[in-house]
Amino acid sequence: MTDTAEVTGLTDETELTGLSDTGELAGLTVTAERKWTAMGITLENVSYVYEQGTAMQTAALQGISLEIPDNQFIGLIGHTGSGKSTLVQLLNGLLRPTSGRVLYNGKDIHEDGFDKKALRANVGLVFQYPEHQLFEVDVLSDVMYGPKNLGLDEATCKKRAIQALENVGMKEKYFKTSPFDLSGGQKRRAAIAGVLAMNPRILILDEPTAGLDPRGRDEILGLISEMKQKLSMTIILVSHSMDDVARYVERIVVMGHGKKVFDDTPRNVFKHYIELEDLGLSAPQITYIMNTLRDYGMDVHTDALTVEEAAAEILRAAKRQP
Amino acid sequence: MFKDITIGQYYQTESLLHSLDPRVKIVGTLAYIISLFVVDSFAGYLVCALFLIVMIRLSNVPVGYIVRGMRAILILLLITMAFNLFLTPGETLVKFGFLKITKQGLAFAVKMAIRLSLLVIGSSLMTLTTTPNQLTDAIESLLNPLKRLRVPVHEIAMMMSIALRFIPILMEETDKIMKAQIARGADFESKNLIKKIQSLVPLLVPLFISAFRRANDLAMAMEARCYRGGAGRTKMKPLVYQGRDQGAYFILLAYFCICVALRLLPLPFLV
Amino acid sequence: MIKISKLIHDYIQRDEEGNPAGTVRAIDDVSLNVEPGQFIAILGHNGSGKSTLAKHINALLFPTEGTVWVNGMDTKDQSLLWDIRQTAGMVFQNPDNQIIGQVVEEDVGFGPENMGVPTEKIWERVEESLKAVGMLEYRKKSPNRLSGGQKQRVSIAGVIAMHPKCIVMDEPTAMLDPSGRADVISAARSLNIEENITIILITHFMEEAIQADHVFVMDNGKIAMQGSPREVFSRVEEMQALNLDVPQVTLLGHILRKEGLDIPEGILTKEELAEALAGNKESLL
Incomplete structure (x- = not known):
């Protein structure tokens, strides 16, 4: 466990040096025009306590500092009860931190006069099982609910809703269908479109693959990754499955017992697969496979993230044999 | 509060x-x-x-x-x-x-x-x-004479007991749906009465649907566990x-x- | 234990007035046999008919055509309904929607109460059932205070308390996190081994199927593939065509084999892969 502490300390330090460093650390290319503005969300030493002052008092988050820049694909990983759900609700102002500050584009979101509605449009949050929030008579009207709440006119709302539905790959023939007649996967797409229609710069998805079968899971993850490419927004994928996120994200934040434990590239995080297990998590299956091969004396690198990468690495090692 | x-x-x-x-x-x-x-x-x-x-x-x-x-x-x-x-x-x-x-x-x-x-x-x-459970048991037992008048005493007690079990679950669900709609820009704090009522639709529709889905699931789970009303039923904790x-x-x-x-x-x- | 012969199940679709408007065939001519004490996995994507099949075994649904026998009892025989439901217990997907009691032990006692088991015997059964799933220390707790995995284990205990010969689990882990999932599967596993209860596990997590004695893969209401886990998972392309996964280590072995390494199909564990590769190394030397 001392190892973990060291790593945490290290990541925190690097973070203090600023946004571009965080960017580099997470192995991404920060575009030139974004470098000079403090875009995105910043958490400054944020703590959150549930039912403060009662016997039920529990600290859900302790001293979290985090930078979420524009146009980054982040995985937020943690065991049930690690505080990750509390964290995402702090990001769009649904919860107010017990101490510390949450900044959006450099401004404190809980200061008087801060436009929370605009914040929620900019920081979209798709809850777990989002299809449970569908309520309108047809899919299109349901997706228009968000833009309407922003006070936009009917035509703009409609335009945005259609755009969002196209972005989630929803065919036009479903626009006038009742959302309750859709299949499970389609319902989820419609619900994601409902948040996407607010035109967020940052989109947070809480367990978007929960309860889906392998096909549904691959479709949704593929869709999210496509949206990231097309709309160049920041996406935060909240999950307890490393296998789901390993393939897609460029940075992983690991939560454990209300604290930020790791914040690094997937390859670097999975090196700590033994510490991850102490947190009730596990590395992707492929990490274990590669480590076992190494234990058996094969000369392979263990940092493959996908089956394809692993195959290439094993073949490389096999060919290198004299 | x-x-x-x-x-x-x-x-x-x-x-x-x-x-x-x-x-x-x-x-x-x-x-x-x-x-x-x-x-x-x-x-x-x-x-x-x-x-x-x-x-x-x-x-x-x-x-x-x-x-x-x-x-x-x-x-x-x-x-x-x-x-x-x-x-x-x-x-x-x-x-x-x-x-x-x-x-x-x-x-x-x-x-x-x-x-x-x-x-x-x-x-x-x-x-x-x-405990709420003891209360429903007691009500069932006290109302037992009414069974002769064809009052479904056991069913009433069972319904009370299930309602008590699901109140916390539905409260949590309400909170979740409310937050999900706030994240979509909903305003539940409007002072205007008409707007306030309108704003409840996106909350109540999903809540009712969820309650019905749960009721359906629960009915099936109860049947699978051989529930067939009060007749022939024994009690784990009989009142003596x-x-x-x-x-x-x-x-x-x-x-x-x-x-x-x-x-x-x-x-x-x-x- | 379970014998299904030429089972067909049609759901009746209704239009807005509630008149029958057509039928959807959820199960299409399925025959299968489950021996006592087996651990069976049924795989298939959503809508493949696997949940419908499960409900037939518990007599929650009845055949449109064909026959289902549970321990020799025909599910169409209404007089045997309660015996069938007691013989073949069922655990459902959503942990919240199948717990009836407000206290863990009272929920576990619900089944025996319905069966008319005498009070003292109920207490015995509740205790042994909670012990079997490792939840005895939570007996006085409210189910609302438990995690998803714990709730599912309580549900399993509720079924065991009815002393079934067979438990059908309909995607019991779909809504759980990885540690909850592991707890539920290991509870099912130990019931199978220690109590010799037949387990039919319906899932779409392939890793959960590896330990099964026999795997059925359903697609479009039919049994598309069946065999031991090794037999089924070695047919990687067929599984992928059915929109299903194979375990990652199996897939990796399959890719390496296609690339010309001498690796058998149907690798199920990382150790097997390492052994197979070690063999290659020697031949390469």
Whole structure:
């Protein structure tokens, strides 16, 4: 466990040096025009306590500092009860931190006069099982609910809703269908479109693959990754499955017992697969496979993230044999 | 706000009152409420209050906890008092413009306040010392004679018990849907009444759908576990009267007789 | 234990007035046999008919055509309904929607109460059932205070308390996190081994199927593939065509084999892969 502490300390330090460093650390290319503005969300030493002052008092988050820049694909990983759900609700102002500050584009979101509605449009949050929030008579009207709440006119709302539905790959023939007649996967797409229609710069998805079968899971993850490419927004994928996120994200934040434990590239995080297990998590299956091969004396690198990468690495090692 | 309401909540501890048969507590509470309306003198209320104080001591529930629960009905209490104080005709004591306080009004208001307070504390003492489950069991058992009149007693008790089980789940669900709609820009804090009602649609529709889905699932799960109504069913925790329960019934009877006596006997020292 | 012969199940679709408007065939001519004490996995994507099949075994649904026998009892025989439901217990997907009691032990006692088991015997059964799933210390807790995995284990205990010969689990882990999932599967596993209860596990997590004695893969209401886990998972392309996964280590072995390494199909564990590769190394030397 001392190892973990060291790593945490290290990541925190690097973070203090600023946004571009965080960017580099997470192995991404920060575009030139974004470098000079403090875009995105910043958490400054944020703590959150549930039912403060009662016997039920529990600290859900302790001293979290985090930078979420524009146009980054982040995985937020943690065991049930690690505080990750509390964290995402702090990001769009649904919860107010017990101490510390949450900044959006450099401004404190809980200061008087801060436009929370605009914040929620900019920081979209798709809850777990989002299809449970569908309520309108047809899919299109349901997706228009968000833009309407922003006070936009009917035509703009409609335009945005259609755009969002196209972005989630929803065919036009479903626009006038009742959302309750859709299949499970389609319902989820419609619900994601409902948040996407607010035109967020940052989109947070809480367990978007929960309860889906392998096909549904691959479709949704593929869709999210496509949206990231097309709309160049920041996406935060909240999950307890490393296998789901390993393939897609460029940075992983690991939560454990209300604290930020790791914040690094997937390859670097999975090196700590033994510490991850102490947190009730596990590395992707492929990490274990590669480590076992190494234990058996094969000369392979263990940092493959996908089956394809692993195959290439094993073949490389096999060919290198004299 | 909701945290302050201790009426209807169970307080977990061990005490004589907790260990009594829930049927005794239901009958006792009803008898106590009736006794509050039987006695009609300050001496009578004193007896009622004393009885309640003894019961609270026997329940091991902290007095502060019970008093905190009273705060929730304080406004109701004050309104009732005000009405009685100002609207009872009789001998005028003080006058503010068109409002006047009469001697009879004052006496009546004070009596009502005492009655109401004792009533609320008395009945909350029952729920504080009895789990919702025991309550439904007791209601089923007490209403059992009605079965002959084809009242579906078992079904009513089962419904109550399931409702109690799902209240926390649906509360959590409401909170979740509310947050999900706020994340889509919903405004649940609008002052405008029409807007307020409109804003409830995106909350209530998903909530009802979810409740129906849960009901469906639950019905299937109950059937899969061989549930087929009350006939032929045994009980894991059947209600059986113990010696202390008979003792409790005897004390209740004695208390009730005293209350009736206080009302009927024209004792000179009673107000 | 379970014998299904030429089972067909049609759902009746209704239009807005509630008149029958057509039928959807959820199960199409399925026959299968489950021996006592087996651990069976049924795989298939959503809508493949696997949940419908499960409900037939518990007599929650009845055949449109064909026959289902549970321990020799025909599910169409209404007089045997309660015996069938007691013989073949069922655990559902959503942990919240199948717990009836407000206290863990009372929920576990619900089944025996319905069966008319005498009070003292109920207490015995509740205790042994909670012990079997490792939840005895939570017996006085409210189900609302438990995690998803714990709730599912309580549900399993509720079924065991009815002393079934067979338990059908319909995606019991779909809504759980990885540690909850592992707890539920290991509870099912130990019931199978220690109590010799037949387990039919319906899932779409392939890792959960590896330990099964026999795997059925359903697609479009039919049994598309069946065999031991090794037999089924070695047919990687067929599985992928059915929109299903194979375990990652199996897939990796498959890719390496296609690339010309001498690795058998149907690798199920990382150790097997390492052994197979070690063999290659020697031949390469």
